[in-house]
Amino acid sequence: MSITIALDAMGGDRAPGVVVEGAARALRERPDLRFLLFGDEARIAPLLERHAAVRERSQLRHTDQFVANDARPSQALRQARRSSMRLAVEAVRAGEGDAAVSAGNTGALMAIAKIVLRTLPGIDRPAICTALPGRRPVVMLDLGANVGCSAEHLVQFAVMGEVYARTVLGLERPRVALLNIGTEEIKGEDVVREAARLLRASPLQMEFCGFVEGNDIVHGVVDVVVTDGFTGNVALKVAEGASRLYSDSLKEAFGSSLRAKLGYLLARPALSAVRERYDPRRYNGAMLIGLNGIVVKSHGGTDAVGFAHALLSAARLVEGRTNERIGAELRALAGSLAAAPRAVAS
Numbered sequence: 360m361s362i363t364i365a366l367d368a369m370g371g372d373r374a375p376g377v378v379v380e381g382a383a384r385a386l387r388e389r390p391d392l393r394f395l396l397f398g399d400e401a402r403i404a405p406l407l408e409r410h411a412a413v414r415e416r417s418q419l420r421h422t423d424q425f426v427a428n429d430a431r432p433s434q435a436l437r438q439a440r441r442s443s444m445r446l447a448v449e450a451v452r453a454g455e456g457d458a459a460v461s462a463g464n465t466g467a468l469m470a471i472a473k474i475v476l477r478t479l480p481g482i483d484r485p486a487i488c489t490a491l492p493g494r495r496p497v498v499m500l501d502l503g504a505n506v507g508c509s510a511e512h513l514v515q516f517a518v519m520g521e522v523y524a525r526t527v528l529g530l531e532r533p534r535v536a537l538l539n540i541g542t543e544e545i546k547g548e549d550v551v552r553e554a555a556r557l558l559r560a561s562p563l564q565m566e567f568c569g570f571v572e573g574n575d576i577v578h579g580v581v582d583v584v585v586t587d588g589f590t591g592n593v594a595l596k597v598a599e600g601a602s603r604l605y606s607d608s609l610k611e612a613f614g615s616s617l618r619a620k621l622g623y624l625l626a627r628p629a630l631s632a633v634r635e636r637y638d639p640r641r642y643n644g645a646m647l648i649g650l651n652g653i654v655v656k657s658h659g660g661t662d663a664v665g666f667a668h669a670l671l672s673a674a675r676l677v678e679g680r681t682n683e684r685i686g687a688e689l690r691a692l693a694g695s696l697a698a699a700p701r702a703v704a705s
Contacts, residue, residue, distance in 0.1 A: 361393045362389075362457050362674050363392075363455065364392060364456060364673055365447040365455065365456030365458070367397060367398070367425075367443045367444040368398030368399075369397075369399060369443040370426065370444055370461040370462045371661070371666075372428070373662070374398075375402055376663075378396070378398075378462070378666060379410055380666075381663040381667040381669070382410070382670065383410040384667035385674075386412050389674055392416065392674060393417065395418050395447070395455060396418070397420050398422065398443045399423060400419060403419055404419065420446065422441050422442065422446060424439050424441045424442040426445075426464050426467045428464050430464055431466070431467075432464075432467050432469070432470035432471075434467075443463075444461050444468060448468075448652075449475055457677045458653035459654045459655070460656075460657060460669055461657065462658065462661065462666060468647070468654065469485065472485070472650050476652040476654070478649050479689065481686075481690070482515055482685075484515075486588070486649055487501055487502040487645050487647060488500035488516075488523050488645060488646050488647075489642065489646065490524075490527060491598070491642060492577070492639065492641070492642055493577035494578050497577065497583070498524045498527070498528065498582060499586075499594075500520050500584075500586075500648065501587060501588040502591045506588050510550050510551075510556075512587075513551070513585055513586075514558055514561070515649070515689075516585045517535050517554075517565070517585045518685065519685050520533075521535050521583055522688055524583050525679075526679030526680075527675055528582070533582035534582045535565055537555055537558075538573065538576070539570035542570045544569070544570075547570065554585075555569060563688065568580075576594070640664045643661050643669050644657055644668055644671075648681075653676050653681065655669055655670075655672055
């Protein structure tokens, strides 16, 4: 059975070229994929002529509206009702697409998806969730959708992140932890400590490991890291900046002298293996998790390789029946938060 992905063909820094080429790359690995492309026909049609496989497995639907990268979410909701982004999300609601993928404006995509698809029963707020590179891939959420969160929100994120890890990473029993400033139970804000108490008291068969510190995120200590969107987004961008600094420093060091250049020639196979393992393009594609439909956000500046990985991630989420599994977990959790006695803050 084929999987149909609705594409915001005009979203991203290098759209629509990267979108079409990314679809072509994804098809080489997953020939069962089909695409609905929403965007400017005059710009997309010539690209499809150069990628026959994509043209044969796609429908192109013209619209001359798109969401600008600097548009406010409220502006996107009011003024771009026929935008390529909105039409792609509406295709999921209508059952024409199994998932939607966009590299466009993150805030606008979240706002549109919440209005069009609504949240799953039992979910107050959707979150941005993806797998990050490390000694072993680690799922992290929220990465920016919710600046402030209650303890109940963090519990819901933990449920969704655990299901995501089982679906995308194939882990039978993911280890889940809350991001904190220490691993001791007395550390951290009241909201984080209350979320830990609720998770320990819940009826879910989740392997909850308490707290994890920021320096352990990439070391495989746990499989799912849960936090609010403010902290998660800061942590993500610090990690991205550190990665770029390390890469730039290596380039400078290996180009600093003839001896260094010779050393690079000897070390190149090992360096290439490390670069491939931690290539951020392999981890591109964050799910807007908690919605009544699958929506994946690609990095806006990615290339065709990265966009292809976002498409493959969306296909795995569909195949893994991610939303159905989240719903089942939430039904198991139903009533437990309301029934659990509240901790009294000291």
